[in-house]
Amino acid sequence: MFWIVYFPMISVLSANEPNSTLKEMVFNAKVREALLFAGKRTDGEQHSVSADILSEDFRISGDFQLALGRFEEAEESLRKSSRLIRHSKSLLRIRSCRNTGWQAFFLHRFSTALSCFTRLLNENELSVPHRLEALTGTALVLHTLGYLNEAYRYLEEMRALALREQLEDWQQLAHTIxxxxxxxxxxxxxxxxxxxxxxxxAAANFMPPALSSLPIKVMTSDLLTRRLDYLRQLHAFALGSADVANQLQAHLNWASAAELDLYQRTVRVEIALAALATDATRLAQSLLNFNHFGQGLRHTVVHNNIEYFYCLAKACQQIGRIEESMHHYGRYALLAMQSMRTASLPADFHSQQRVRNTAHTPLDDVCARLPGKYRRAYTYLLGNLSRPDLSVREVAAHIGVTERALQMAFKTYVGLSPTEVIRRQRMERIRNDLLNEAGASIADVAEKWGVQNRSTLVNGYRKEFQETPSDTLMH
Incomplete structure (x- = not known):
């Protein structure tokens, strides 16, 4: 989870008009102070600023709480952020999807996070900062999942957009990542x-750019400078330069003082890997002390834990404790297999690479944003898309609520009415079938998904994808 150190900067830069004080704090690597400042703004501004400004402040507060591992507080702050958006359906839809994506990423629900970020990239009304954020999030999730070539491609797209828009801060972030x-x-x-x-x-059939080919940039952010200096020292240490050990410890101390507990655990594992690469076993063992990892290890599948148990196994192997090494390696292998089984890409991700606007895994981004009762409504809706007579009244009756309650819930949490969700889901499935079924008939595919009227199909399809079904067949 090395990417956690970048998240406060991503959060601040994704605002259309970043608060200068918050930005300065984050750029100067004062994340905890930034959280306190953001908290004071939300406490003190309840009746003195517009709902839009307050919504943005709650979003940033929630983001910083995520970075510090305060997940329950973050969920509440991000929920308040969405509820305060009252005048823009598109902004509510974008904010809801974006918040869910980052929360899912922090909780290691990688497929959900990826669906949310790629869903955002399909939004026509996405601002440049929000698009840069979604591209960055997509690249980071793909890298975490081990899809290295794809991660580099999305990061390059992010860098190119930042260069085109002359956004130097985003360019520096792209360079550092x-x-x-x-x-x-x-x-x-x-x-x-x-x-x-x-x-x-993950690294099979992958070749990264040579380190010597990466340009040296002067960073305006102390946060990025700290990470870059640490990475250079980490690389040198892994190659046998023991004299940088104190500098690595200083970076670890900074992460601890900043209360970036999740990031601190990541740094411990990274330095332990470098130590094991040079047979510095005692240092690796001291870094892997259970007291620093106990709370995180309670989670069954946590990405850091995979490498944590690998490092434990390797350290025991290097000092001849073979039985203990095999025990840890077994846990490592089990977590690795669980992670690969539960954290795969959405089934249609590769078709999204060809044309981004395709169907998504249905129970990911929309379902993740809805409360429990309304997830049942969404599941029922998806299961009956092929029926032309499917109605909002029927969906509401299925879970025992009024049509109005169903409408309000969907608009509040998803930014779309149930009717709009039905239309979007049908159009995405029609598009996916047209792209993937050779010789498909437009009329047959539309009827398969409950759309019998040609004008309804063309108008709904154009609204979602800015083209007609016939245009799609020409791709």
């Missing part, structure tokens, strides 16, 4: 770590 991706690869390709099979599978 690109360097980070490369160091992560180089570290795990060490000859001593070839039995790290989870990573070796």
């Amino acid at each position: 690109n360097f980070d991706f490369t160091i992560q690869y180089e570290l795990r390709q060490s000859p001593q770590l070839t039995d790290h099979v989870y990573w070796q599978v």
Whole structure:
């Protein structure tokens, strides 16, 4: 979860008009102070500013709470942020999807996060900062899942957009993440770590840019400068330069003082991997002390825990405690397999690469945003899309609520009415079938998904994708 260190900066930069004080705090690596400042703004502004400004402040507050591992507080802040959006359906839809995506990412629900970010990239009304944020989020999730080539492609798209829009802060962020991706690869390709099979599978058929080819940029952000300096030291340490150990410890101390507990655990694992690459076993063992990981290890599948148990196994192997090493390696293998089974890409992600506007995994981004009762309504809706007579009244009756209650819930949490959700889901499935079924008849595919009227099909399809079904067949 190295990406956590970038999240406060992503959060501040994604605002259409970033607060200058908050931005300065984050750029100066004062994340905890920024959270306190944002909290004071939400407490003190309840009756003195517009709902739009207050909504943005709650969003940033929630983001910083996520970065500090305060997930329940973050959920409440982000929910308030969405509820305060009253005059723009598109902004509510975007904010709801965006918030759900980052929350899912922090909770290791990677497929949900990826669906949310790619859903955002299909939004026609997405602002440039929000598009840059969605591209960055997509790249980071893909890298976490081990889809390295795809991660680099989305990061390059983000960098190119930032360059085109002359947004220097985003360009610097892209450069730093690109360097980070490369160091992560180089570290795990060490000859001593070839039995790290989870990573070796991810790195197969992948070649990152050479470190020497990456331009050296002067950063205006102390946060990025700290990460870049640390990465250079980490790389040197993995190659045998023991004299940088104190500098690595200083970075770890900074993460601890900043109360970035999730990031601190990541740094411990990264330094432990570098130590194991050079047989510095005692240092690795001290970094992996259970007291620093106990709370995080209670989660069954946490991405950091995969490498944590790998490092424990490797450290025991290097000092000859073979039985204990095999025990830890077994836990590592189990977590790796669980992660690969539960954190796969949405089934249609590769068709999204060809044409982004395609169907998404149905129970990901929309379902994740709805409260429990209304998820049942959404599931029922999806199961009956093929019926032309499907109505909002029927869906509401299925879960025992009024039509008005169903309408309000969907508009509040998803930013769309149930009717709009039905139309969008039908159109996405029609598009997906047209793209993937050779010789498909437009009329037959439309009828398959409950659309019998040609004008309804063409108008709904154009509204979603800015083209007709016939245009899609020409791709």
